[in-house]
Amino acid sequence: MADENNIGPVAAVETTDAEAKTPAVKKQRSPQRQKTAAEPARAASEVAAAKSPAAKPRTYSEQEKAGKLKLIETEITKGKSTLKDAIKTAGISEQTYYNWKRTATPAVQKNEKAAPAGDELADLVQLEEENEKLRKRLAEKLRAENTVLRKRLGLD
Structure with missing residues (x-):
């Protein structure tokens, strides 16, 4: 029990052991990733940022x-x-x-409509005249058939 009286050197050893066990600088952690529930909120904020007037x-x-x-x-x-x-x-x-x-x-x-050439213009005029004649003949024929049908039905 002689060691109990000699407290000085033992206390010094204990403090040096404590200093050796605790590091002087703590290790920095990287930031933790957010949970998946927070990601839609972030996406919504990005959409809102895209609609901002600065993003026109x-x-x-x-x-x-x-x-x-x-x-x-x-x-x-x-x-x-x-x-x-x-x-x-x-x-x-x-x-x-x-x-x-x-x-x-x-x-x-x-x-821009292409203007017809001289020959094409003459052909176009001739076709329009023929078209008008055919329309008149068709109208006359329909009127004649209409009158015949009215006579048969006794409407006249």
Whole structure:
């Protein structure tokens, strides 16, 4: 029991052991992943962010649309690039290109009707005259049949 009287060195040993067991810097944990129930809420917030005024799609004027369509067509006809590459260089999506092209061409087709040539015009006039004669003959024939039927039924 002689050791009980000698407390000094033993206490020093115990404190050094305690210092050795506890690390000076704690290890940092990475943040835990949220549970699946929280993911739909996050997706809803992303949708709301997409609908915000800052995320409005760019609108182009008719002149800008026509200019981009012409630029794409000239690049394709000159053989500089493929259709997809030309669309990308114009800065629009493929779907936008096809929508613009679809809406631009019917307007051109409606406004521009090819004028018939001299021979075609004469043929057209002749066909219209013949059509008018046939209509008159058909109307006369129907009137005659109508009167015959009225006489048979005794309506006249």
